[in-house]
Amino acid sequence: MMPLTILTTCFNWTAAALRLPLFPEQASANAPNVDALYFFMLAVCGGVSIAIVLLIFYFAVKYRRRTPDQLAEEAHVPVALEWAWIIIPSLFFMSFFGWGAFLYFADAKAPKDALEIACTGRQWMWKFQHPDGQREINMLHIPVGKPVKLVMVSEDVIHSMFVPAFRIHMDVIPKRYTEVWFEATKPGTYHMFCSQYCGTEHANMIGSVVALEPHEYQTWLNGAATGSLALRGEALFNKLACNGCHTGDAEARGPYLPGLYGRNVQLTTGEVIVADENYIRESILKPGVKIAAGYDNIMPGYDGQLTEEQIIELVAYIKHLGKKYEQFEPVAPPTAPAPRPAGQNPDQTLPTGNVKPSMTPGTSPPATTAPAGAVPTPPPASEGTRPKPN
Amino acid sequence: MIEENVSLPRIHYLNSHYGWKSWLFTTDHKRIGLLYMVSITLMFFLGGFFALLIRLELLTPQADMFTADTYNKFFTLHGVILIFFFLVPSIPATLGNFLIPLMIGAKDVAFPRLNLLSWYIFVIGSLFTLWVVAVGGIDTGWTFYTPYSTTFANTHVIAATLGVFFTGFSSILTGLNFIVTIHKMRAPGLTWFRLPLFIWSLYATSIIQVLATPVLGITMVLIAAERFAKVGIFDPALGGDPVLFQHMFWFYSHPAVYIMILPSLGVVSELISAFTWKRVFGYKFVAVSSLMIAIFSFIVWGHHMYVSSMSIYAGMLFSILSYLVAVPSAVKVFNWTATLYKGSVSYDTPMLYALGFIGLFTIGGLTGLFLASMGLDRHLHDTYFVIAHFHLIMVGGAVMGYFGGLHYWWPKMFGRMYPEWWGRLSALIVFVGFNLSFFPQFIIGYLGMPRRYHVYAPEFQVLNVMSTAGSSILGVGYLLPLVYFIWSLRYGKVASNPWRAKGLEWETTSPPPPENFLEQPIVTEEAYNYPTRPAQPGKQTGKLTGGLNPPASPTATATGTGREAEVV
Ligand code: HEM
Ligand SMILES: [Cu+2]
Numbered sequence: 001m002m003p004l005t006i007l008t009t010c011f012n013w014t015a016a017a018l019r020l021p022l023f024p025e026q027a028s029a030n031a032p033n034v035d036a037l038y039f040f041m042l043a044v045c046g047g048v049s050i051a052i053v054l055l056i057f058y059f060a061v062k063y064r065r066r067t068p069d070q071l072a073e074e075a076h077v078p079v080a081l082e083w084a085w086i087i088i089p090s091l092f093f094m095s096f097f098g099w100g101a102f103l104y105f106a107d108a109k110a111p112k113d114a115l116e117i118a119c120t121g122r123q124w125m126w127k128f129q130h131p132d133g134q135r136e137i138n139m140l141h142i143p144v145g146k147p148v149k150l151v152m153v154s155e156d157v158i159h160s161m162f163v164p165a166f167r168i169h170m171d172v173i174p175k176r177y178t179e180v181w182f183e184a185t186k187p188g189t190y191h192m193f194c195s196q197y198c199g200t201e202h203a204n205m206i207g208s209v210v211a212l213e214p215h216e217y218q219t220w221l222n223g224a225a226t227g228s229l230a231l232r233g234e235a236l237f238n239k240l241a242c243n244g245c246h247t248g249d250a251e252a253r254g255p256y257l258p259g260l261y262g263r264n265v266q267l268t269t270g271e272v273i274v275a276d277e278n279y280i281r282e283s284i285l286k287p288g289v290k291i292a293a294g295y296d297n298i299m300p301g302y303d304g305q306l307t308e309e310q311i312i313e314l315v316a317y318i319k320h321l322g323k324k325y326e327q328f329e330p331v332a333p334p335t336a337p338a339p340r341p342a343g344q345n346p347d348q349t350l351p352t353g354n355v356k357p358s359m360t361p362g363t364s365p366p367a368t369t370a371p372a373g374a375v376p377t378p379p380p381a382s383e384g385t386r387p388k389p390n
Numbered sequence: 391m392i393e394e395n396v397s398l399p400r401i402h403y404l405n406s407h408y409g410w411k412s413w414l415f416t417t418d419h420k421r422i423g424l425l426y427m428v429s430i431t432l433m434f435f436l437g438g439f440f441a442l443l444i445r446l447e448l449l450t451p452q453a454d455m456f457t458a459d460t461y462n463k464f465f466t467l468h469g470v471i472l473i474f475f476f477l478v479p480s481i482p483a484t485l486g487n488f489l490i491p492l493m494i495g496a497k498d499v500a501f502p503r504l505n506l507l508s509w510y511i512f513v514i515g516s517l518f519t520l521w522v523v524a525v526g527g528i529d530t531g532w533t534f535y536t537p538y539s540t541t542f543a544n545t546h547v548i549a550a551t552l553g554v555f556f557t558g559f560s561s562i563l564t565g566l567n568f569i570v571t572i573h574k575m576r577a578p579g580l581t582w583f584r585l586p587l588f589i590w591s592l593y594a595t596s597i598i599q600v601l602a603t604p605v606l607g608i609t610m611v612l613i614a615a616e617r618f619a620k621v622g623i624f625d626p627a628l629g630g631d632p633v634l635f636q637h638m639f640w641f642y643s644h645p646a647v648y649i650m651i652l653p654s655l656g657v658v659s660e661l662i663s664a665f666t667w668k669r670v671f672g673y674k675f676v677a678v679s680s681l682m683i684a685i686f687s688f689i690v691w692g693h694h695m696y697v698s699s700m701s702i703y704a705g706m707l708f709s710i711l712s713y714l715v716a717v718p719s720a721v722k723v724f725n726w727t728a729t730l731y732k733g734s735v736s737y738d739t740p741m742l743y744a745l746g747f748i749g750l751f752t753i754g755g756l757t758g759l760f761l762a763s764m765g766l767d768r769h770l771h772d773t774y775f776v777i778a779h780f781h782l783i784m785v786g787g788a789v790m791g792y793f794g795g796l797h798y799w800w801p802k803m804f805g806r807m808y809p810e811w812w813g814r815l816s817a818l819i820v821f822v823g824f825n826l827s828f829f830p831q832f833i834i835g836y837l838g839m840p841r842r843y844h845v846y847a848p849e850f851q852v853l854n855v856m857s858t859a860g861s862s863i864l865g866v867g868y869l870l871p872l873v874y875f876i877w878s879l880r881y882g883k884v885a886s887n888p889w890r891a892k893g894l895e896w897e898t899t900s901p902p903p904p905e906n907f908l909e910q911p912i913v914t915e916e917a918y919n920y921p922t923r924p925a926q927p928g929k930q931t932g933k934l935t936g937g938l939n940p941p942a943s944p945t946a947t948a949t950g951t952g953r954e955a956e957v958v
Contacts, residue, residue: 034769063666065735171699193840
């Protein structure tokens with residue numbers, strides 16, 4: 001990346017000399033890659049335009065009409081030259097395409113260990129929910145040096161998440177999750193814009209991304225903790241009586257949910273799809289659209305009854321079902337202990353109220369004792385322990 | 391250069407009939423061309439007025455002239471008016487209407503009454519839209535993205551979309567008329583590869599107009615239906631898909647940008663040839679590339695949607711196709727440059743506009759390459775970089791071409807010249823103003839300023855001030871021609887073919903008689919058959935007779951070999 005550094009430096013010097021901003025800050029792992037392509041194309045395209053302008057000037061002067069009757073000269077341009085100016089630009093175009101597609105492709109999927117933050121756009125603000133439940137508006141605190149993935153949805157019109165310093169951009173669409181991820185490389189405060197026109201106050205739908213050193217982020221988290229997303233989702237799950245059908249029993253009327261996220265699901269139509277966020281979301285709101293094989297279309301749809309934030313919580317809960325125990329350890333204990341599932345393998349049980357805040361990630365949590373009344377179910381051969389909410 | 395001793399023909403299309411009825415009920419394609427010219431000029435200055443208001447507001451980072459709501463209405467009207475009521479009809483409806491029959495040696499277009507109807511539809515559509523402006527405007531942006539436009543905007547969306555819907559018919563009918571005319575009414579001997587390049591480009595444009603505009607019409611009706619009757623097509627709250635709208639919208643609007651630019655490419659080919667007295671280099675390629683661009687333009691719409699949750703693979707396909715469509719455009723630029731080589735280049739106003747066009751089109755096209763790259767568009771999408779890109783191409787490119795064409799064919803239309811010095815000055819001012827307006831916007835865009843913001847972060851200000859300064863200069867550059875063109879109608883020097891250009895349209899008198907040619911012309915040579923001198927300088931082998939002296943009567947040159955240059 002030597003040439004790039006030199007170019008960036010030149011740009012910044014020019015900018016300082018002219019007292020003009022020419023170039024946005026590079027604050028993400030992705031930014032230097034995008035800028036490298038930008039400079040490459042700038043060099044090629046700049047070179048070509050200058051060449052064309054010079055050539056036109058040269059011809060314009062050399063072949064100017066000197067007498068009113070001067071005719072054009074017979075000219076011969078070799079065919080090879082014609083082919084050259086078709087093929088050479090095409091090769092450059094393909095290099096632009098290839099490089100651009102590669103960049104996009106390489107960054108399309110967030111790394112598995114990315115910190116997931118839920119983002120809701122609405123006229124005219126950005127709302128964020130951290131996995132441990134901290135919420136903020138028009139401000140997003142993130143740790144430096146860790147991939148962060150925003151899972152985004154809109155409550156009304158289409159918005160677009162744009163952080164110039166990170167060179168990322170993604171539309172935020174009503175009733176459909178989209179995601180974007182980045183890894184901040186230096187602490188600082190950066191612009192966050194909505195770039196899709198979304199109505200009167202569009203220009204004020206702005207905010208800041210505050211990138212903090214990891215320990216500062218931790219401090220910030222501790223200051224703003226309000227209970228994990230998955231926990232709030234679990235409470236909702238029970239309140240809405242989802243647990244009435246999704247019991248995990250052999251005769252349960254709804255499919256088994258732990259471990260569902262990311263798995264292939266066979267539908268009644270025979271089609272096999274991946275259970276991603278959008279599938280889970282759709283199954284909550286309009287369960288009749290895609291029915292898992294072996295089940296009847298009996299689930300009521302919750303469309304119109306939940307806010308986007310509640311849906312996010314439910315999806316977070318379902319995603320976290322069957323995940324490794326330590327990954328969703330809450331920073332602060334939730335206020336009311338939720339009904340707790342039981343099982344022999346603690347790694348596959350739900351996060352519950354009696355998890356000790358002091359527990360550190362990585363250590364296997366101690367087996368919890370099932371509360372009275374909870375019936376331990378033996379693990380089915382393939383699926384591990386079934387949680388049994390009451 | 392101005393010809394000596396020319397006089398206006400006694401009877402021509404302008405004075406053959408009198409009274410307002412003879413204009414409003416005319417079926418003469420030349421008069422209809424002028425009717426269009428008057429109406430779109432009004433729309434041009436109205437849309438331009440909104441542009442200046444927008445730029446004035448952006449002089450400072452705060453909102454100090456208009457409220458957010460007013461600003462949003464202004465940029466919407468600016469876009470709707472200039473795109474649908476100026477850029478789309480500009481060259482085809484004015485120059486195209488006027489020139490197609492003249493350039494192919496026909497008496498009129500194939501369906502003269504349909505032609506008049508198109509103009510009426512256009513006027514009704516514009517009046518409808520002006521009415522929307524008067525009663526309170528619309529604030530969706532010219533892209534009408536859903537579900538904002540269907541559910542959330544509380545402005546006059548239904549009326550505005552119906553206005554656009556109406557105008558679409560005008561576009562379709564004009565395209566249809568041109569296709570039939572070019573197929574059926576060419577003069578004897580005028581084969582496809584003898585056609586002027588302007589005709590080729592209008593033919594390609596017409597194909598797009600006929601095939602793409604209906605999709606826009608349907609989309610506009612669906613928006614109106616969804617707002618009015620709450621059918622769930624685009625609004626997810628009603629079970630619709632908001633991204634579907636973008637697919638439908640860009641399926642029209644991407645090809646539409648080529649409706650705006652292809653005719654300009656044709657005009658520039660004519661100008662370059664006429665002011666170098668040379669055949670356009672690689673004539674066949676330039677001709678066929680217009681068609682290729684038209685066809686490819688239908689399958690690249692997805693490059694507007696890289697960040698709209700479209701699949702990566704679809705994105706890659708759209709990306710590579712976008713680069714393919716850029717190849718013919720790039721090669722055209724090389725061909726024009728090569729045409730200058732060993733030409734006899736003169737610098738009259740139209741040529742200055744044409745050269746300015748090449749500059750702006752090249753920058754505009756090359757910056758399109760940045761946007762077509764998925765990795766870069768993820769940063770640039772919906773920023774000022776996009777604004778700068780499409781203004782260079784469409785306003786820079788299309789309007790430079792339109793102005794160049796107007797200056798070139800002005801003496802053909804009215805038999806009089808505008809003051810040459812003022813013409814050159816206007817070309818220069820437009821070019822300088824243009825670059826000053828839009829070049830800073832590329833930088834603002836890369837810095838990250840999103841489009842459609844009426845307030846912005848203070849660090850973007852310096853560049854915004856430059857841009858606003860440029861747009862005032864540009865405004866002057868656009869107003870100048872309006873003044874001297876009107877002046878020239880009465881006081882301009884009489885001229886018939888001041889450029890000594892070739893082409894059937896110059897074979898008849900200026901202004902032409904009502905029936906274009908007094909006798910059916912017969913074509914025996916390809917377009918741009920200018921005589922040349924051999925490679926060693928000094929010796930001239932040919933003599934350009936073309937329009938040096940105005941034809942005594944149109945019949946004299948309109949017959950067969952009369953068009954042949956006298957080769958010594
Ligand atoms: C020939 C002339 C061209 C015209 C008239 C033209 C016109 C336009 C217009 C009007 C827009 C903006 C639409 C909007 O969002 O409001 C646009 C955007 C775009 N153009 Fe062009 N363009 C041309 C050439 C090119 C070329 C050669 C390429 C690529 C190779 C290209 C790639 C793009 C892309 C990718 C966008 C979308 C950018 C975004 O929304 O992020 N254009 N163009
Ligand atoms: Cu927004």
